[in-house]
Amino acid sequence: MAQVHLKNVKKSYGALDVVHSINLSIAEGEFVVLVGPSGCGKSTTLRMVAGLEDISGGEILIGDRVVNDLPPRERNLAMVFQNYALYPHMTVRENLGFSLKIAKKSQAEINKAVDEAAEILALTPLLDRKPGALSGGQRQRVAMGRAIVRHPDVFLFDEPLSNLDAKLRTQMRVEIKKLHQKVGSTVIYVTHDQIEAMTLADRIVIMRDGHIVQVGTPLEVFENPVNTFVATFIGSPPMNLLTGVVGGNQIGLTDGTTIPLPPGVKLADGRRVQLGIRADNIMPDGHALPPTAHMAHVDMKVVLSEPLGTETVLFAQLAGTEVQAKMLNPRPVTPGEVLRFGIALDKCHIFDAETGLNLRG
Amino acid sequence: MTRAKLPPWLLLLMPAFLILAAVVLVPLLLSLYSSFTPYQLTRPETLWKINFPFNYEKALTDPGFWKAFGRTVLLLTIALNLEMLLGLGLALMVAKVQRGQRTLRTMMMFPMMFSPILVGFMFKFIFNDNVGLVNNALQSMGLASTAIPWLVDGNLALFAIICAEVWMSTSVFAILILAGLFALPQDPLEAAKVDGCTPWQSFRYVTLPFLMPFIYIAMAIRSLDVARAYDIVQVMTGGGPAKRTELLWTMIGRTGYVDARMGYANAMGYIAILLSIAFTVYFFLKLQSARRELGMGD
Ligand SMILES: Nc1ncnc2c1ncn2[C@@H]1O[C@H](COP(=O)(O)OP(=O)(O)OP(=O)(O)O)[C@@H](O)[C@H]1O
Numbered sequence: 001m002a003q004v005h006l007k008n009v010k011k012s013y014g015a016l017d018v019v020h021s022i023n024l025s026i027a028e029g030e031f032v033v034l035v036g037p038s039g040c041g042k043s044t045t046l047r048m049v050a051g052l053e054d055i056s057g058g059e060i061l062i063g064d065r066v067v068n069d070l071p072p073r074e075r076n077l078a079m080v081f082q083n084y085a086l087y088p089h090m091t092v093r094e095n096l097g098f099s100l101k102i103a104k105k106s107q108a109e110i111n112k113a114v115d116e117a118a119e120i121l122a123l124t125p126l127l128d129r130k131p132g133a134l135s136g137g138q139r140q141r142v143a144m145g146r147a148i149v150r151h152p153d154v155f156l157f158d159e160p161l162s163n164l165d166a167k168l169r170t171q172m173r174v175e176i177k178k179l180h181q182k183v184g185s186t187v188i189y190v191t192h193d194q195i196e197a198m199t200l201a202d203r204i205v206i207m208r209d210g211h212i213v214q215v216g217t218p219l220e221v222f223e224n225p226v227n228t229f230v231a232t233f234i235g236s237p238p239m240n241l242l243t244g245v246v247g248g249n250q251i252g253l254t255d256g257t258t259i260p261l262p263p264g265v266k267l268a269d270g271r272r273v274q275l276g277i278r279a280d281n282i283m284p285d286g287h288a289l290p291p292t293a294h295m296a297h298v299d300m301k302v303v304l305s306e307p308l309g310t311e312t313v314l315f316a317q318l319a320g321t322e323v324q325a326k327m328l329n330p331r332p333v334t335p336g337e338v339l340r341f342g343i344a345l346d347k348c349h350i351f352d353a354e355t356g357l358n359l360r361g
Numbered sequence: 362m363t364r365a366k367l368p369p370w371l372l373l374l375m376p377a378f379l380i381l382a383a384v385v386l387v388p389l390l391l392s393l394y395s396s397f398t399p400y401q402l403t404r405p406e407t408l409w410k411i412n413f414p415f416n417y418e419k420a421l422t423d424p425g426f427w428k429a430f431g432r433t434v435l436l437l438t439i440a441l442n443l444e445m446l447l448g449l450g451l452a453l454m455v456a457k458v459q460r461g462q463r464t465l466r467t468m469m470m471f472p473m474m475f476s477p478i479l480v481g482f483m484f485k486f487i488f489n490d491n492v493g494l495v496n497n498a499l500q501s502m503g504l505a506s507t508a509i510p511w512l513v514d515g516n517l518a519l520f521a522i523i524c525a526e527v528w529m530s531t532s533v534f535a536i537l538i539l540a541g542l543f544a545l546p547q548d549p550l551e552a553a554k555v556d557g558c559t560p561w562q563s564f565r566y567v568t569l570p571f572l573m574p575f576i577y578i579a580m581a582i583r584s585l586d587v588a589r590a591y592d593i594v595q596v597m598t599g600g601g602p603a604k605r606t607e608l609l610w611t612m613i614g615r616t617g618y619v620d621a622r623m624g625y626a627n628a629m630g631y632i633a634i635l636l637s638i639a640f641t642v643y644f645f646l647k648l649q650s651a652r653r654e655l656g657m658g659d
């Protein structure tokens with residue numbers, strides 16, 4: 001268990017900067033999830049913490065030690081690699097027990113830890129196989145197991161569940177959460193999957209192009225995205241963005257439709273903005289949550305509907321933009337049907353059209 | 362006009378069959394046959410006198426033959442292991458070089474470009490007791506007071522021969538192991554680092570098992586090479602002095618062409634070939650099990 005601090009950490013490959021001076025403090029026992037689009041530097045950041053990648057600038061502290069120049073073995077951390085990185089010549093059992101063998105633990109201790117991990121990860125029947133004879137998901141579980149047999153100060157997970165099927169993924173997510181609650185180690189977890197991010201994280205770190213865009217609890221980043229990037233990245237379906245011009249406390253969309261500004265927002269006329277509406281806050285009349293004090297209404301033509309059972313996601317067209325809306329207590333909708341939608345304005349966001357920054361802040 | 366027509370596939374394969382028969386099969390059968398006769402090059406009529414186990418019996422009961430046999434195995438063992446260790450070290454160092462690696466790899470192959478005969482002459486000169494470099498160096502550094510008879514003493518001569526073999530062929534190991542190092546997956550090495558391995562432990566538990574197949578391939582190739590060692594030895598010592606560096610093939614060569622006893626030489630040749638096959642099979646089995654170890658299929 002240890003804190004982890006990143007101070008102005010930079011990484012460049014030659015002239016190419018892939019991580020730009022990021023700052024992040026992770027408390028002891030905290031579960032931090034790094035999310036961001038492919039190539040934004042998540043793995044690189046994780047590998048710098050692990051000591052597998054030189055740090056081009058800044059400092060990384062684990063506990064109160066600056067680890068910049070420490071080799072990985074002196075950092076006492078366990079890592080699950082994005083591409084498993086199993087030892088091909090060792091059986092699953094040997095793979096799991098390898099770090100303990102290196103740490104000169106007794107054979108009895110190793111066996112106990114390995115059997116325990118195999119039990120949690122449902123690997124017991126596979127213990128005597130080589131990684132070459134395992135499926136992708138099984139390999140990923142071995143990689144997980146290799147990390148959890150140890151009791152490191154920090155766990156580093158690089159997309160550890162990306163190759164599992166939906167059921168196993170949910171199951172493993174729960175196991176990871178339980179494991180974290182049991183051992184209380186600090187965890188840095190990289191994922192693409194925002195459900196994983198939302199459910200596992202104490203705090204989410206959203207990265208883009210080597211920068212940290214926003215850090216916050218799952219609810220904070222969901223409810224108060226700092227800009228359109230976070231707004232569309234977190235939450236499913238992604239937040240709808242409608243571009244328009246402010247005029248007389250209203251937003252005029254390109255096709256002439258006007259929507260009132262959300263309550264409490266004052267903006268000069270003529271300013272170009274984007275109105276952000278989550279699908280949960282735009283629903284057809286009669287299939288919606290009870291109306292709130294600040295409602296606006298628009299008519300939209302439905303292009304497509306995706307029934308999910310308890311609700312249906314409607315794809316509709318407004319001012320040339322595709323808008324996704326939710327329909328509660330669904331009824332069948334035929335494409336081309338025009339419905340009247342209610343928008344809960346107090347839940348909407350206003351972003352600057354040029355900078356993308358949230359203007360409600 | 363009723364000439365039987367051969368099927369086309371047989372017709373097409375015929376040239377290959379004929380060439381193989383002329384080049385491989387006939388000499389093979391002839392030499393096998395002659396190993397059953399007391400055939401002497403100077404007395405052609407002896408080729409027709411079959412005396413089946415005679416030559417083989419003679420070889421297997423001849424202490425000189427067994428000494429040459431043992432010396433060949435000894436040379437093989439020492440040379441191969443030395444070359445493996447040196448080649449491994451060389452490959453590991455070259456793999457670390459960032460700039461000019463290509464040039465280094467080419468330079469590594471230089472010794473292989475020389476004819477073994479020339480290498481033999483070169484080392485014969487280096488180890489010459491009067492004018493050789495080694496004695497000269499040892500004496501001027503004060504490490505030896507008198508000339509050391511490198512090529513006269515049996516053990517020293519074997520040492521000198523091993524030096525020549527190692528100088529010439531370490532690069533075979535180095536190059537094959539280097540190929541293995543290039544194909545080495547980086548991820549398990551990184552995992553090992555995080556799992557707490559020191560550089561030595563990473564090498565011992567991850568790199569080396571991965572390199573084993575490459576090492577065994579080199580071993581198989583080189584064991585064939587060394588088991589038929591003739592040229593370097595012939596040039597450096599001629600199997601002498603007084604047969605103290607006699608190897609299987611120098612003995613066979615002398616028996617066949619100097620003493621003209623071709624039948625006997627052929628019989629010994631067949632025994633020597635069995636030795637080569639035994640080594641090759643051994644390393645091949647090792648290779649297979651090393652590959653299976655890595656989960657690379659069989
Ligand atoms: N050795 C390298 N040399 C040059 N550029 C590199 C190197 N390794 C990574 N990069 C670049 O660094 C950037 C960040 O890579 P990184 O692997 O951290 O992305 P990521 O966020 O983990 O992406 P993904 O989600 O696809 O795994 C990428 O643009 C990548 O092309």
Ligand SMILES: [Mg+2]
Nearest residue numbers: 042043044082
């Ligand atoms: Mg990655």
